[in-house]
Amino acid sequence: MTSSDTETNTSESTETTKDDTVAEKIADAVTVATTSDVATTTVEEEDPQTVVFSLVGFFLAYIPLVGVIVNAIAVVKAGKEGFDLFLAKWGLVLAILSTVGALILVGLGFWIGLEAGRSGM
Incomplete structure (x- = not known):
């Protein structure tokens, strides 16, 4: 080679x-x-119970105290399980706003009733 x-x-x-x-x-x-x-x-799947709480809470947001309770449960469950449920948070905000609004209306009605009673005497 x-x-x-x-x-x-x-x-x-x-x-x-x-x-x-x-x-x-x-x-x-x-x-x-x-x-x-x-x-x-x-991708982790969301717990069906948390989703149901979110939906029910969102629909019950306009019933003053019930909406706050159900939405608070949904937000806590979502937080513990690591899910970010947009619907639960918005339901809680709407429930709090409707509860505050209802309390304002009840207070306003009470005040108007007292004023009407005073002027009628």
Whole structure:
């Protein structure tokens, strides 16, 4: 064998080793990427009871005290389970506003009744 034949064989085996190394690195990268995609796309399902509390609470938000209680339960359950329920929070806000509004109307009616009683005597 001549020295040029030896150099050619050596360079071919080096290229094959480099190709195998690159292929292994690519395979490892694909495996890591696939594993990380699976981990990030896992979605927890919401508890049906929490969703039901949110919906019922949202619909009962205009019944002053009942709406506050049911929505408070829904928000607490969602917080404990790690869910972010937009509907439960809005239901609680609406229930608090309707309760405050009802108390204002009752107070206003009481005040008007007292004024009417005083002026009638």
